[in-house]
Amino acid sequence: MPVLLQLDSSADLTTSVSRAVTATFVDAWRGLGDDQRVVRRDLHADPLPHLADASLHWPPRLRSADARPPQDAERLQQQIIDELLGADAVVIGAPMYNYSLPSTLKAWIDYIHVPGVTAPFDVPSQPMAGRPAVIISSRGGIYDDGSANAGWDHTVPPLQIILGDALGMEVSVITVSRTLSAVVPGLAAEAGRAAEELAAAHRQAAEAAAAMASR
Ligand SMILES: Cc1cc2nc3c(=O)[nH]c(=O)nc-3n(C[C@H](O)[C@H](O)[C@H](O)COP(=O)(O)O)c2cc1C
Numbered sequence: 001m002p003v004l005l006q007l008d009s010s011a012d013l014t015t016s017v018s019r020a021v022t023a024t025f026v027d028a029w030r031g032l033g034d035d036q037r038v039v040r041r042d043l044h045a046d047p048l049p050h051l052a053d054a055s056l057h058w059p060p061r062l063r064s065a066d067a068r069p070p071q072d073a074e075r076l077q078q079q080i081i082d083e084l085l086g087a088d089a090v091v092i093g094a095p096m097y098n099y100s101l102p103s104t105l106k107a108w109i110d111y112i113h114v115p116g117v118t119a120p121f122d123v124p125s126q127p128m129a130g131r132p133a134v135i136i137s138s139r140g141g142i143y144d145d146g147s148a149n150a151g152w153d154h155t156v157p158p159l160q161i162i163l164g165d166a167l168g169m170e171v172s173v174i175t176v177s178r179t180l181s182a183v184v185p186g187l188a189a190e191a192g193r194a195a196e197e198l199a200a201a202h203r204q205a206a207e208a209a210a211a212m213a214s215r
Helices: 017-031 071-085 104-112 156-164 185-214
Strands: 002-009 037-042 089-095 132-137 170-176
Touching: 017 037, 017 089, 017 132, 017 185, 037 170, 071 089, 071 104, 089 156, 089 185, 104 156, 132 156, 132 185, 156 170, 170 185
Parallel strands: 002 037, 002 089, 089 132, 132 170
Antiparallel strands: none
């Protein structure tokens, strides 16, 4: 039974672009067959606590002898990692907050990136290698090549590094920019492009899910 892990992190529960596009992906995923299962984790509605102790970045064998992470935090981390390992594919709603990730999504990354467990370190462990991760990136402004803010997106790169380079997942990114064109006067002229990007993102999300039927 194919399992999709759906992560949303937008703090906007009503008009969020990233939530709308992850929903399109999920609908298309469910449409692949009756046995398609979705595990949903809403990192905003049900936020994870910040990592309780630095030693949790490492498996017990690589921690210092005096490391004493709280047991409930260790149990929670194991649960979050098991949830990831149980997924055949992951879709992540990743809005840009202050040029970076929402802290709720960053907290999830802090739990799941454990060298020697989910990523190679002293052993070549990479259990998620080859599985797809689809990032839905939503950004209020403009970050096109050649624009004034080109290179300011620090939302997607950490996700690509951790999920792609460290965990070995096949990462793809679907981007919607200019989402604030309806509310920021200086972006009003971008409304047409914003609508085009949003329509394209929904289309790409449906196609990306459909493409997983052949995996
Ligand atoms: C706390 C916060 C910080 C934001 N920071 C930025 C930013 O640095 N750059 C930007 O282009 N948009 C920024 N935005 C706008 C969001 O990226 C935009 O509204 C996007 O559509 C959010 O995703 P969502 O529609 O899924 O909620 C910010 C929004 C919030 C709530």
